Amino acid sequence: xxxxLQKTVMVSLxxxxxxxxxxxxxxxxxxxxxxxxxxxxxxxxxxxxxxENSVGGAKVRPVLQKGGAAHEAFLKAYVGKSDDxxxxxxxxxxxxxxxxxxxxxxxxAAVINFVALSKGVIAYVSDSAIVMGVNKIQVx
Amino acid sequence: MKTHTPxxxxxxxxxxxTLVLGSVSANGQFSFFDSAVQIHSFFDEGYIKSNENNxxxxxxxxxxxxxxxxxxxxxxxxxPNLRFSAQAYDHYIGExxxxxxxxxxxxxxxxxxxxxxxxxxxxxxxxxxxxxTQDQTFSYTWALxxxxxxxxxxxxxxxxxxxxxxxxxxxxxxxxxxxxxxYAGTIPDDPRGGYTYGLEQQGVKLNGGISGHTEGxxxxxxxAVDGLFFGTSFANNGRSFDGYLKEVIPVSYDTxxxxxxxxxxxxxxxxxxxxxxxxxxxxxGDIAGLAVPVTNDTVEHGWFVTGSYxxxxxxxxxxxxxGYDFSGVQKPQITAPWTGPGANYIxxxxxxxxxxxxxxxxxxxxxxxxxxxxxxxxxxxxxxxNPAGLKPQTDMIVIRTAFFF
Numbered sequence: 243x244x245x246x247l248q249k250t251v252m253v254s255l256x257x258x259x260x261x262x263x264x265x266x267x268x269x270x271x272x273x274x275x276x277x278x279x280x281x282x283x284x285x286x287x288x289x290x291x292x293x294e295n296s297v298g299g300a301k302v303r304p305v306l307q308k309g310g311a312a313h314e315a316f317l318k319a320y321v322g323k324s325d326d327x328x329x330x331x332x333x334x335x336x337x338x339x340x341x342x343x344x345x346x347x348x349x350x351a352a353v354i355n356f357v358a359l360s361k362g363v364i365a366y367v368s369d370s371a372i373v374m375g376v377n378k379i380q381v382x
Numbered sequence: 383m384k385t386h387t388p389x390x391x392x393x394x395x396x397x398x399x400t401l402v403l404g405s406v407s408a409n410g411q412f413s414f415f416d417s418a419v420q421i422h423s424f425f426d427e428g429y430i431k432s433n434e435n436n437x438x439x440x441x442x443x444x445x446x447x448x449x450x451x452x453x454x455x456x457x458x459x460x461x462p463n464l465r466f467s468a469q470a471y472d473h474y475i476g477e478x479x480x481x482x483x484x485x486x487x488x489x490x491x492x493x494x495x496x497x498x499x500x501x502x503x504x505x506x507x508x509x510x511x512x513x514x515t516q517d518q519t520f521s522y523t524w525a526l527x528x529x530x531x532x533x534x535x536x537x538x539x540x541x542x543x544x545x546x547x548x549x550x551x552x553x554x555x556x557x558x559x560x561x562x563x564x565y566a567g568t569i570p571d572d573p574r575g576g577y578t579y580g581l582e583q584q585g586v587k588l589n590g591g592i593s594g595h596t597e598g599x600x601x602x603x604x605x606a607v608d609g610l611f612f613g614t615s616f617a618n619n620g621r622s623f624d625g626y627l628k629e630v631i632p633v634s635y636d637t638x639x640x641x642x643x644x645x646x647x648x649x650x651x652x653x654x655x656x657x658x659x660x661x662x663x664x665x666x667g668d669i670a671g672l673a674v675p676v677t678n679d680t681v682e683h684g685w686f687v688t689g690s691y692x693x694x695x696x697x698x699x700x701x702x703x704x705g706y707d708f709s710g711v712q713k714p715q716i717t718a719p720w721t722g723p724g725a726n727y728i729x730x731x732x733x734x735x736x737x738x739x740x741x742x743x744x745x746x747x748x749x750x751x752x753x754x755x756x757x758x759x760x761x762x763x764x765x766x767x768n769p770a771g772l773k774p775q776t777d778m779i780v781i782r783t784a785f786f787f
Binding site: 284288293294295296301302303322326329330333334336337338339340341342343345362 | 418422424453463487491493496517520561608609741786
């Protein structure tokens with residue numbers, strides 16, 4: 243019984259650790275005018291699902307990456323939908339008049355460049371990307 | 383009784399519709415005043431083969447492919463909190479729609495805060511799980527949504543209103559939120575919809591259109607459990623029309639009361655998805671113009687439970703059970719009571735295989751084993767299309783494919 247309990251605790255800790263690694267695989271960035279230091283995981287999810295469009299009082303719109311490891315890691319860690327499911331979700335918003343598909347860019351460099359030159363944008367890039375000219379946000 | 387051969391005259395227009403919508407099925411994005419304009423489109427085509435009863439005004443007992451619909455959408459995000467959207471919609475499903483292009487919605491949306499926004503124009507109605515997304519066959523597992531609650535032939539009765547909405551999302555606690563959408567407006571008339579078709583079946587020829595109004599509210603609770611939500615909707619509707627009964631007797635109809643109440647929920651977990659909804663529609667109508675005034679009071683119950691499982695990226699399987707019953711009291715009784723085996727209810731178990739062929743194209747195969755044929759009008763079964771009478775059992779296969787861009 244004790245062995246089973248120990249194994250269960252071990253597996254849970256490993257799973258939690260794996261989750262942390264996944265979440266840390268991406269950095270959340272925003273335009274300089276989005277003056278917030280941190281965001282909750284739920285608020286981040288709702289912004290990308292377009293059920294919210296502000297953080298810390300600032301209006302924001304999400305920008306997605308066109309596939310890639312950072313995109314997959316972000317969806318898995320924060321949105322809880324696969325890429326196909328998310329695209330389908332956006333289509334239901336569009337065809338019911340309740341939203342618009344977010345802008346999609348290919349690669350970290352394009353995203354960082356766009357965020358740096360835009361106002362009111364929130365996005366994600368891979369953890370290894372060097373981010374400059376943008377506001378880096380911690381997920382609570 | 384007027385006899386009618388469903389569907390056959392519509393073959394050429396349906397093919398034309400297919401070609402036209404297929405040719406404009408494209409998406410794109412361009413900039414307008416430094417903000418994004420997007421164009422999207424969807425199109426689906428279906429085929430139904432049933433054993434005896436003809437369904438949805440098609441000649442399904444012989445097999446019918448007169449089942450096409452599509453839309454083209456333009457959206458402009460003018461400002462971060464200001465958006466314009468419009469959608470043209472066309473459908474040709476048996477005698478429904480018949481290729482007439484309609485404005486599905488055209489609205490301006492101004493989102494003041496996360497908890498408060500307004501929409502005005504022609505707006506899709508928030509009622510139950512899927513009223514506003516019922517055309518988007520790509521977004522659900524089923525070839526036909528449970529017809530007890532989302533009958534294809536009565537789509538236009540609830541799909542949109544011309545008026546305004548207030549909506550928003552209010553957070554409370556950790557990860558809990560409530561979304562709301564309250565609306566009021568008029569219901570656009572659809573002379574090629576199932577409501578009018580059902581009236582014609584009962585011998586009523588309309589003078590003009592059907593005028594209607596709706597006021598209602600949808601509230602959805604998202605608890606702190608991923609993939610779970612519950613909701614409830616209420617709508618107060620009214621309809622009126624003038625016409626002739628049997629082409630000689632002037633008659634008019636007014637809804638004294640129509641209340642629609644829905645409860646629903648959804649749970650998704652990994653590859654599983656479950657949905658359920660219960661809907662009650664109580665309607666009291668007054669018929670004037672006859673020798674004596676007639677009251678026509680009806681109650682409809684519709685409900686369903688669905689479950690689906692995604693086996694792989696390309697294949698999802700599912701099943702649902704859909705139930706519908708109808709009861710009515712007419713004083714004095716002027717039409718023959720709707721009785722006999724199969725009258726006043728429909729029990730519809732369905733099995734579905736949903737193939738995701740590409741990111742923009744899917745295909746569904748669905749079997750239905752329906753017992754009963756519902757009320758005296760609408761919900762798919764009409765005496766016009768079944769002049770020899772309706773049988774209690776309808777076994778049916780539905781094939782449907784959709785493209786969305």
